[in-house]
Amino acid sequence: MHFIRVFQAGTLNAFADFAATYTVRTWTFAWLGRIIAQVVFFTLIGTLLGSPEQQRFLLVGAAVMAIVGEVLFACASSTWERRAGTLPLLVASPGSLLAVFAGRSIQWVPSSLATSSVCLLCVGPLFGVTWSVPSALLLVVVLFVTAATTYCFALVPGAAVLNAMDLRNIVANVIGALITAFCGAVVPVSFWPSWIGWAVNALPVTHGLRAVRELASGGFDVLPHLGYAVLTAAIWLVVAGWLLRRLAERGRRDGTIEFGD
Template identity: 45%
Template sequence: MKRIAYILRIVRHSAANGAADFRATYTWKSWTFGWLARMLTQVVFFVVAGRALGATHTQHQLLVSNAVTACVIETMAVVSTSARERRDGTLPLLVAAPPSMIWVFFGRGTQHVVSGTLTSVVALLALGPLYGVSWSWSSALLAVPAVILTALANYCLGLALSGLVLSHTSLRGVAANAGYIAMMAVCGVQVPVAFWPLPVQVVAYGLPLTYGIRAVQALSAGQSVATAAAWACGTVLAGCLWFLLAAAAFRRVGERGRRSGSIEFSI
């Protein structure tokens, strides 16, 4: 229990640091009329474009999948947030500190999970009725935790990418953008996963977004809670696997930096 309390304290203090960073970046006006408005416009664009191009997905599915993807785009910002620790010169201190770096970095970017979740929920509930997605009170309430799980799981994927690019911080923007664009392509956002060849489908089912979309679509279509819960469990499992990969990646960065004496340098 002491170990858990110790980890939670680290995450809490790191999250407070991230929240302060978020408040310095956004006001409620710039977040609402800047970020949120941009993401709602993006969701509408893909729904309209898909309908015009005769997408395999229905309008209903396009709305839900693109709305859920909004939280993924936000959580992938953790790649840049993590890289900033190296550019600001704080990474050597984190490597020297007793706890594992993964807990510090996990807490540091949780503001993106909160912001991304709120963005997706607003998109689902505000834009849904305009495109044939009607929510009952029960399905709307269940959709919120499904989105939270999706945001958290994809946040873990973003952490894994952060660990991989921490030695080459100039790649942070490429990694973040390529990551969510690839997920938009293969995870069933614009076209069904079955559209792709089998090897691509295998990759898709290793990504949390694939399961998160299916969970929220099941709720929006009035399917059973058990069906949505099964997909949500897939989201959690995929997220846990990516978290383990993230922990390994950060540990490798620390160990390699100690051996080479280059922990304070980046390319």
């Protein structure tokens, strides 16, 4: 219960930051508009190739990658506590740092869910990716699981950059680019050497993307993919907790957790 209360407090902080960052108008016409343009850009590559199949493949991949790009904002928002000078107080408190930081950037999960859902449900039919009512409803569930599990992974680089805050955007961009290249968004995973396939199977978004592609093809066998996504997310969440605990232990020992910049 204590973990949940701390998580809820972090969540309130996260949505307060989100409200200070976006209005309904700026989120809709600036952020969402930008992502829709990005998805359409990748989709048009398939159109130029003269392949409706490639067009649909790229649209689904780009729409799911919108989740990755947004939840990786956790790399930046995790550092806000250190920049605000509150990290020493969090380390000194009896609460769990994982609970704090898991709630601290949670705003990116519903935002990315909304972004990806609009791209797939509204833009998708314009390029041949259509949905029945059952598949559309299940799609929202699959995208939520994909966003939540990918967020668990994003907490790991978020925890890592607390000791290298100037690298927060570089780390997020590099990780996002690697995931886009290798996890099956722009080319099938089988295109790459087998060891890359093994590596990307450790990422929740790989399995979430497969579940979305299953729905886009008219199937409904998504539970195995979602199960793997949840399993890998749980492992990454443990890693994030370990990194935060190490940060706190080292900070208490050598005084490297300062107030402010």
